[in-house]
Amino acid sequence: MATQQTRLLARAAVxxxxxxxFIWMIVPLVMTIWFSFHRYDLQNLDTYDWSGxxxxxxxxxxxxxxxxxxxxxxLVASVLVITVVGGVLLALLMDQPFFGQGIVRLMVLAPFFVxxxxxxLVWKNLFMNPDSGLFTWISQSLHLPVVIWFTNYPLLSxxxxxxxxxxxxxxxxxxxxxxxxxxxxxEAAQLDGAKPLSYFxxxxxxxxxxxxxxVVLIETIFLLNTFxxxxxxxxxGPSTSNLPYLVYLTQQASDxxxxxxxxxxxxxxxxxxxxxxxxxxxxxxxx
Amino acid sequence: xxTAKTLLALAGALACSVASAWAADTLTIATxxxxxxxxxxxxxxxxxxxxxxxxxxxxTLEENALREKVTTDIATKAGQFDVLTxxxxxxxxxxxxxxxxxxxxxxxxxxxxxxxxxxxxxxxxEDKLYAAPFYGESSMVMYRKxxxxxxxxxxxxxxTWDFVADAARKIADKATGTYGICLRGKAGWGENMAFITxxxxxxxxxxxxxxxxxxxxxxxxxxxxxxxxxxxxxxGPPGASSNGFNENLTxxxxxxxxxxxxxxxxxxxxxxxxxxxxxxxxxxxxAPNNGLGKNANWLWAWSLAIPKSSKHIEAAEKFIAWATGKxxxxxxxxKEGWANVPPGTRKSLYANPEYQKAAPFAxxxxxxxxxxxxxxxxxxxxxxxxVQFVAIPEFQGIGTTVGQQFSAALAGSTTVxxxxxxAQNSTTRTMTKAGYIK
Numbered sequence: 001m002a003t004q005q006t007r008l009l010a011r012a013a014v015x016x017x018x019x020x021x022f023i024w025m026i027v028p029l030v031m032t033i034w035f036s037f038h039r040y041d042l043q044n045l046d047t048y049d050w051s052g053x054x055x056x057x058x059x060x061x062x063x064x065x066x067x068x069x070x071x072x073x074x075l076v077a078s079v080l081v082i083t084v085v086g087g088v089l090l091a092l093l094m095d096q097p098f099f100g101q102g103i104v105r106l107m108v109l110a111p112f113f114v115x116x117x118x119x120x121l122v123w124k125n126l127f128m129n130p131d132s133g134l135f136t137w138i139s140q141s142l143h144l145p146v147v148i149w150f151t152n153y154p155l156l157s158x159x160x161x162x163x164x165x166x167x168x169x170x171x172x173x174x175x176x177x178x179x180x181x182x183x184x185x186x187e188a189a190q191l192d193g194a195k196p197l198s199y200f201x202x203x204x205x206x207x208x209x210x211x212x213x214x215v216v217l218i219e220t221i222f223l224l225n226t227f228x229x230x231x232x233x234x235x236x237g238p239s240t241s242n243l244p245y246l247v248y249l250t251q252q253a254s255d256x257x258x259x260x261x262x263x264x265x266x267x268x269x270x271x272x273x274x275x276x277x278x279x280x281x282x283x284x285x286x287x
Numbered sequence: 288x289x290t291a292k293t294l295l296a297l298a299g300a301l302a303c304s305v306a307s308a309w310a311a312d313t314l315t316i317a318t319x320x321x322x323x324x325x326x327x328x329x330x331x332x333x334x335x336x337x338x339x340x341x342x343x344x345x346x347t348l349e350e351n352a353l354r355e356k357v358t359t360d361i362a363t364k365a366g367q368f369d370v371l372t373x374x375x376x377x378x379x380x381x382x383x384x385x386x387x388x389x390x391x392x393x394x395x396x397x398x399x400x401x402x403x404x405x406x407x408x409x410x411x412x413e414d415k416l417y418a419a420p421f422y423g424e425s426s427m428v429m430y431r432k433x434x435x436x437x438x439x440x441x442x443x444x445x446x447t448w449d450f451v452a453d454a455a456r457k458i459a460d461k462a463t464g465t466y467g468i469c470l471r472g473k474a475g476w477g478e479n480m481a482f483i484t485x486x487x488x489x490x491x492x493x494x495x496x497x498x499x500x501x502x503x504x505x506x507x508x509x510x511x512x513x514x515x516x517x518x519x520x521x522x523g524p525p526g527a528s529s530n531g532f533n534e535n536l537t538x539x540x541x542x543x544x545x546x547x548x549x550x551x552x553x554x555x556x557x558x559x560x561x562x563x564x565x566x567x568x569x570x571x572x573x574a575p576n577n578g579l580g581k582n583a584n585w586l587w588a589w590s591l592a593i594p595k596s597s598k599h600i601e602a603a604e605k606f607i608a609w610a611t612g613k614x615x616x617x618x619x620x621x622k623e624g625w626a627n628v629p630p631g632t633r634k635s636l637y638a639n640p641e642y643q644k645a646a647p648f649a650x651x652x653x654x655x656x657x658x659x660x661x662x663x664x665x666x667x668x669x670x671x672x673x674v675q676f677v678a679i680p681e682f683q684g685i686g687t688t689v690g691q692q693f694s695a696a697l698a699g700s701t702t703v704x705x706x707x708x709x710a711q712n713s714t715t716r717t718m719t720k721a722g723y724i725k
Contacts, residue, residue: 124529129526130526152698154700235691236691239700252684253717
């Protein structure tokens with residue numbers, strides 16, 4: 001049991017890091033809250049004044065707000081489904097012994113190391129370009145109609161790009177989980193004559209549930225912040241402007257007050273999503 | 288004794304060097320990472336030799352980062368920079384705020400009357416110059432002479448929109464991947480809205496009336512947007528709604544566009560055989576008009592200005608006079624050739640036969656710049672300055688939001704009417720919030 005002295009020493013030891021945390025996190029947060037209640041435009045500091053809920057009112061009643069919210073949720077949900085399902089399948093495949101396994105694993109994981117801006121540029125100019133992209137060439141070779149991705153399916157295009165970036169992460173986590181599956185359990189299933197599908201649904205999937213939870217939680221946090229892919233490909237063009245992008249638009253007009261309100265609304269919404277997720281699937285983590 | 292003398296001498300030398308360092312001005316210059324600006328940095332020996340008491344400290348940034356940093360610095364009066372690189376968008380806004388030093392002491396040989404009139408107007412507030420232009424640009428039509436000849440067409444020097452649209456439809460041959468016209472469609476205040484705003488001026492439209500009420504519910508805007516959407520649908524490249532300057536440059540240089548209306552600075556890229564497949568077939572014309580007295584061309588100038596918070600105003604003035612003066616143009620010409628001098632700022636450059644020979648597009652660039660008037664950009668009167676933008680702080684945000692709507696209309700995901708109604712609504716909201724509309 002800790003004595004009073006050791007407790008005091010421990011407190012003194014952690015004090016600097018607590019102070020740092022305070023400065024790095026609490027101060028900006030408090031400032032954001034403070035600014036969100038002010039008319040604070042960098043280019044017009046003469047009007048700096050208490051504004052009450054005005055910034056929140058304008059942000060929440062912006063017709064683009066609902067649109068941005070729908071886009072954000074669609075993007076997050078779609079990418080989660082693609083990466084989790086795809087990740088499980090890829091992890092199962094990569095768990096099988098085959099020639100060149102190391103190289104294949106490296107190739108599958110590679111997209112995770114590409115920066116979002118770079119991957120968006122590559123997809124936009126090399127793959128999805130309606131004039132000279134790879135997909136256009138494939139369609140033309142097969143005498144199929146050419147798909148104009150960013151014009152006709154802008155949101156789908158961005159979902160595909162983002163999913164491509166996050167699939168390796170899901171695969172990596174799920175592969176590690178599959179590899180931790182108890183050999184004895186595998187053997188017991190084989191001895192009992194379990195068919196592949198039953199083996200997958202009754203042994204592998206329950207074993208993966210914890211890893212899937214981790215993937216969903218971590219990816220959600222990052223996917224709610226998707227920005228670079230939208231900025232580079234369509235600049236928010238036809239129906240692709242998500243919540244961070246909407247805040248960015250406010251900030252562009254040097255309206256610190258409006259942007260602070262928008263940012264706080266985004267934080268609140270992200271927390272609601274996180275709470276919902278933790279309640280819904282977080283129980284797995286306790287098991 | 289000898290040691291004491293040596294120490295004294297050393298101390299004296301140290302004191303002198305400290306004193307001279309104290310006397311020397313260190314100018315911190317914020318600039319954009321464009322080729323012409325980077326070249327300027329390489330040539331600054333010429334300036335520092337003539338001004339040994341001034342040392343230069345460069346902060347070179349990408350356009351958006353520069354805009355953000357410089358705005359924060361000047362708004363908060365932080366005084367980090369002595370010379371700012373800003374565009375025609377910022378100058379009237381900041382001059383009105385009293386944030387910039389007026390540039391009336393650039394020296395007797397600076398020849399301020401030699402600056403092109405529209406550029407000078409764009410960088411002035413209440414007839415006082417607040418920034419000196421480093422290079423300037425307008426927009427023009429770049430077209431393929433071979434495709435025009437094949438279609439039996441002759442491009443007039445100042446085409447109308449109807450001619451451009453007819454020609455674009457005649458030239459377009461989608462089977463061979465040749466598009467009649469390439470125009471900006473990617474959302475953004477400096478992307479599609481630069482083009483569409485300039486185009487709307489020639490259609491008689493305006494962003495705001497004299498009382499700052501948005502005008503997207505007026506027939507002029509409907510004509511502009513309908514014409515633009517239909518033209519690109521009939522004769523433009525696929526996916527035009529995600530094409531900006533760079534995408535269209537690539538399309539044009541690879542021989543896929545019959546016409547391209549964009550910045551005059553592109554003229555040197557499309558006629559450079561190293562970059563363009565069609566360099567020997569490019570012709571130039573003024574941006575189109577609709578017979579209303581306004582051409583669809585814009586006006587932009589990257590310029591140097593001094594914030595009021597600078598502590599080295601005199602040295603900053605010397606530097607700006609050097610970087611934007613006639614001597615600098617001669618310096619670049621002697622070291623890098625006439626084709627590489629910063630264009631679009633001085634009358635004397637366009638009167639120079641050597642430059643005319645090196646840049647075949649010089650005359651049209653000059654004519655394009657001269658036909659833009661930032662103080663009277665539209666047919667009807669407006670309360671703002673700026674040709675392809677509205678020089679108010681809120682414009683970056685509303686320009687991009689409206690740009691998204693127009694990009695959606697081009698993509699076909701919304702109608703022209705719905706896009707205009709949405710633009711009217713969002714702009715009215717922002718202008719009401721900002722206090723322009725009571």
